[in-house]
Amino acid sequence: MAQFTAEVFQNEFLPDGGTDVHAIVRVTCRQAGQAGQSGSTDAAEIIIVDTSGSMGEHGINQGRLAATAALNEVTDGTWFAVIAGNHVGTVVFPYPGGPTRMVRMDPSTRQSAIGSMQMFRADGGTAMGTWLTEAAEVFRTVPQATQRHAILLTDGANEHETSDQLTRAINNAMGVFQCDCRGLGDRWQVDEVRRIASALLGTVDLIPAPQAMAAEFQSLVRKSMARGVANVDVRVWTPQGAQTLFVKQVAPNLEDLTSRRTQVNPLTSGYPTGAWADESRDYHVAVRLSAKSVGQEQLAARVQVVLADQVQTQALVKATWSNDEALTTRIDDQVARYTGKAELAQAIQDGLAAKAAGRDDDATAKLGRAVQLATAAGDQEMTSRLRKVVEIDDAAEGTVRLKKGVERLDEMALDTASTKTTRVRK
Structure with missing residues (x-):
């Protein structure tokens, strides 16, 4: 217990x-x-894989491998389903039109699910709200599963539905399931995907290349199955x-x-x-x-x-x-450190948003403040990430210059890392 x-x-x-x-x-x-093993509650897991046209054949192939790795971590007895997402969300397992929208994991259903992913094709646009709506509807078919978790993978911006449509879908899913979100490559929007993850009590992170998807999916489901x-x-x-x-x-x-x-x-x-x-x-x-x-x-x-x-x-x-x-x-050390971390995260996110909007002076000021905070806190990892975006003239004073030709992946890695924290010791 x-x-x-x-x-x-x-x-x-x-x-x-x-x-x-x-x-x-x-x-x-x-x-x-372990998830669903207490005897009084069940667990349910849904894997949502972006199959929009931008994924391409290589991305789809790696998506199949990633989803397979995830399914291999799902504990037998767990309710599960697989959803392919483009401009609509489509359940590919259990098969459409079948008698149930989720089935329990066992060796037979696992192999059937892996086989069903041969249906993945890179086609269409991106409307993540439809994926969330479909997942929520599927989860609601197993009310006995009080622990419900999904992985959502996207490689692009949400261009095929309005912001209001996405908001409604997020609100519809809140309280129904938790969702860890991952973005592949450099074409997705961190703030957009963070909005989904935050509302659904999950995490957001960057997967820089398709070949890294399988290990990330495996890790996410392993963690999900450990939540008992x-x-x-x-x-x-x-x-x-x-x-x-x-x-x-x-x-x-x-x-x-x-x-x-x-x-x-x-x-x-x-x-x-x-x-x-x-x-x-x-x-x-x-x-x-x-x-x-x-x-x-x-x-x-x-x-x-x-x-x-x-x-x-x-x-x-x-x-x-x-x-x-x-x-x-x-000021208590713990309170001070975490207050500083929250300010650091906000400075990074505001600075990157200003940079993207072409407000270079504002971006320089915000990212300079981020460098100053990271330096004062001894946060070498964050300082190293910031150095990929700005030239640091005086770290203690926060005097920086915006770098030219910065890789978007470096900016996205900085953005997603901004909300991660390490334990502060007594």
Whole structure:
């Protein structure tokens, strides 16, 4: 049975008149088990492969290999299906017109699914909303599967439906399944695919070349099958009169959960976190209290991990008002590092967007700030990625010049890496 623990990193001391409390809550899950193996719930997996004309014969062949690698990682007994995506989403396995839209994985169905992918042909345009809509409809045919996960691969921009159509499809899929999204090559739009992944509690990343697809698909499904706990919520209780400013996942990826808030009761809000494996995740919780006088103490928030409406663990965020500046001016290392990482990600994304729009001065300023933040944090990996986009004259001051002739893949790799974080040690 899964076991959750939680711990808090914060500076609880506020100055006289202070109102805002920030804390990092680290949640760890152990003994999660395997997807769909708990005996009380089933798991379901859908592989969505771009088969638009831009994939070409080589891309399609590598897509077949990647989907095969993914199917080989799906645990027997898991419900599954394969969807080919171009300007429409089409179920290629189980076969169209069959008695069911998902089947359980076993050696026979696995081989049949692999054979069905011979139907893949590079043809048509790209309308990812239709793929999501089809996947949601297929997942809904197995309501007994409470853990539902998909992989979505695209190699191009969403050019065959409007932004509103895509938004409606995303909203229709929210809460139905989680989706990890991957973009192949340099013709897709990171912000567009990130929007899908973010809404569906998944990740977005770059696959630079077709031959790298199989290993990535294999890894994604292996991770999915290791998530033995589905539908975990983080709940935040705050006292009467307090305001939850935000709840953000800050590790292993940056994800703002604030807009996902649901009201559990007048003092408690809930935030979905999806399925869990044996892992740790960090959450930045910010609460605004009514100011108290020096010497007073207050519980600022109670952060709970909830599974099937049962509290698994909790952590307490505290506030103490003090006139000791040595205490009140200290920023907890964890809070500081993750706050800096969030600013770094925003600076990178804003800088790249400005560069793409031809606003070179704005791009230079934003990417310069990103270099400054990465340098201050000792983030050598991010600094190295930034060097592929800008010439760095003074890293500490953030003085940079935009490089000419930058490879688009380097910009996309920087963009997708911006929301990944590494664990900050005590």
